Amino acid sequence: MKHVISKRLILAFLLLFLSLSSFACAEVTTTTLATTSNTTDTLAPTTSSPATSSGTTSLTTAATTTAPSTMTFSEIQATEITISGSLYVSNGTTTYYTASVIPDNAVNLAVEWSVVSRGGQAEIDQSGALLATAPGGITIIATATNGLFAEKNVAILSVSIPVQSVEIIGADQLAHGDRANYSVVVNPVNATYRNVTWSIESGEAKIDSSGRLAPKAGGLVEIAVNVDGVASTKSVTVTPYTGSVSNVKVLLNRVDLRNTVLKDYEREFEALFPMYNVTFETLLDYENNARIRLMGGDYGDVLLIPSSVSAQNLSYYFAPIGSLETLSLSWRYVSQKAHEGIVYGLPTYGNVNGILYNKKVFADAGITELPTSPAAFLSAMQTIKTFNASKQSFLAPFYTNKKDSWPLDQWQGNVSSVSGDPNYYYNILPQDRNAFSAGSPHYIVYKLLYDLVRQGLIENDPSTTNWERSKVEFVKGNIGAMVAGSWAVSQFIDVAIKVRDGTFLYDNGTPAEQSDLADPANVGYMPFPYTHTDGKVYSAHSPDFFIGIKRNTTNMQGSIDFMMWFLQESGYYQLTGGIPPRADMPFPPVIQAFQDLGVILFEEISATGPMLGKLELVESYSGIVLWNPDWKSSMFEYAFYNLRTYDRIASDWNAMWNLGIDLAG
């Protein structure tokens, strides 16, 4: 009897325990793994289509467990354009016009200038500079990329009529947080003035070249205008902001700027937009940490989009910004963060790929012309090595920074350049059975690295290199060249200035020795030395991180305002020395220098149709993940100890890539 009872009890308890634990498991399962059947999303049909096959399960994150709301399509279009500038111009002179597009957070602030003759003749460039060539009437047209346009009728006179006095026209009162346009009235009315310059005399505000005033605080602001040397001022009363303040949280990767530039951004943005309180959070190892944050659902309102989020999954985490059709007219690279015609992110800036070189080291060794073939580059490196053989402090003609791994990945950016084909990387490579065979872009790019290592043109000890130290040694002329994206140029120039002034600090806080050898003018940048069969050098430029807005953010308006301000007004892309995100903004000097050399710049075309997601698939099947340093690192090691020939290595790569293509089907 006793036995029976206790056995029953045990059984009952076990059942209880099992049901408890299965309940617990079930709960865990529903929070981490659940079969999708209820998410319906009009804008993202593929990712959230009801899963019917038993093979597809879905990971629910906080993003969906908090009731997937209907997506608001946040594309803000330009609604108004105003052209400012003189109504009368003198023949043969250049007059400057500006256009002001409203609203300020519209996705298409860029305008295209054109001129129509009504008897007169003139040319206008894309910065709004008009050159009058024959007297008569003309019409200047500024067209936004959404088709909205403004016209201004201008008369070209054969005489020049100077301005005698000017007056500023516009609102006397403005609320903090709003913006207003100001214009000038000149006397005499038919004066042919050329240039209008706006400035702030006193008070907290900023004014742009078209006379659009943005106050930064309540109080009195005095704006000034200067029209061809004749000046005037106007007082504007700014009423303080009294409304509510909402939060915008921003996730960025620049830990180094956390206490400096980002603090300034925070101040500036909150001054211009008193209705928001912005907080920056910077993440080390952004890619991995941000990915974890995405999964957790706590990823701020505005953030850099981790590059591992594939196009098909963008709609799951990010709010749609606009249609690809509209945005691609105003913004560079957006096709890379678009899916089914909808864009989910805008580029922060772009880079070209190439090689950093020390101009003085090259010149001293007698290299006057930049090499344009791998062979010429190798011989230049050899010359530099021989020339500096007796120099004690000289480290290497070419520095690889292998120890840090990621510098090897910088080589990968040159593959597109060598191909010279915008379609190559995303649309041809995933099915190229000769992707690593002799003559292929990968083969050419990495052969140069192999040869540099094999011929002993690199650092003596590649196991203990250090990126920060290499910057200092580079600017001091102890390193000839290194491969890096154009983002590095501004960093190196900055280091050169600091080392020259003796203010450079290493990561650990120790100061670098002051050196007069450091000169920012010596930091040079050249394209990958490869001349295409048509006799031209090509260079691909590609985006850095994109910025996006969290889907279902509680502060959509603030997020849009911040994103647009950050991309266009904050000065972030200038700080990086990169290619501006907006298509109408000019290339930075380093890239203009490329163009001056006759290098043909192009933008990669992102994967389309059956190639969508194909490259990632072949990468994972083949085990050659293109932006992972491991396979480049092994090649480096084989070269360093002369264990395998390059052709043997390349044929192994090719075999693996083909295996990847086969497995991907």
Add this chain to the structure above:
Amino acid sequence: MSRIANLNCPTCAKPQKLSQLKAQRILLFFAFLTVPLFLLLVFTYLPAFNMIRYSFYRWDGTSPEMTWFGWKNYEILFRNPQYLTVMANCLYYLAGSLVQLFLALVVAFILSFKFRGSNFFKGVFFFPYLLNGVAVALMFLFFFEPQGTLNTILRFLGAESAITLWLIKPGLNNILLASISIWRYVGFNIVLFIAAIQSISSEIYEAAEVDGANRSQILWFIVLPNIKMIVGLNLILAVKGAISVFEVPFLITGGDWGTSTFVIKALNITFGANPQYGLGSAFAVVLFAMILLISAVQKLMIRED
């Protein structure tokens, strides 16, 4: 639960039966077990089960859907030569662990004799095991660096020709890394062996001494057979350690210069650019299967004796 409430019920006239007391004890017994079992289930078995499940899916870490992948992850793992070949590096550690066991046995045998300072030496040998793995890695990194301790000593001794880049020399670096593992874990083996040796009855020793056996004969014919179980256990642990070695090579060379191991590879695959959680899980499952297999084989071999 109502049964317990009834026990305290003052109106219940029936006295407690012995069986009820026993039932109460059993209930208590299970009540105490519930929490640890629950934790074990949720934090060990469920993740392990999910790991096996994930290995049949393709997942990049961010996509809301995992795609059913069947055996394809395993196909990739076994068909791509670059994955299984890193297993060859485990041989260095396997050889190292055999050396380590031999050393441990000899040292333990010596230390098991009572002599002045034997406890001090036990401490000395055991100390590295107490050090944090990162500290060990850093220490040896500084030791083997081109401008590090070893080369400085060599330079001081005038042996300039022996100076080399220790950590990147193919083959040599793996041997050095395996030696670091030996240095670190030998103390742990010694302690286990000493404990086992001391459990051998002293009568056996005395009998052996009376019969005129020398020390090495005692070691081979008395100690070894008596601590067979512990040797077997240590062997299993050593082989497991050799297959799943990670800390030391990852921290010192990062898996570069031909020192990659299976776990480092799995880590790169799972968390590198283009992350593949499914393939990474498949790696873990294969590793798990290998260890299971080796354990089983060793168990069988020991049982046969």
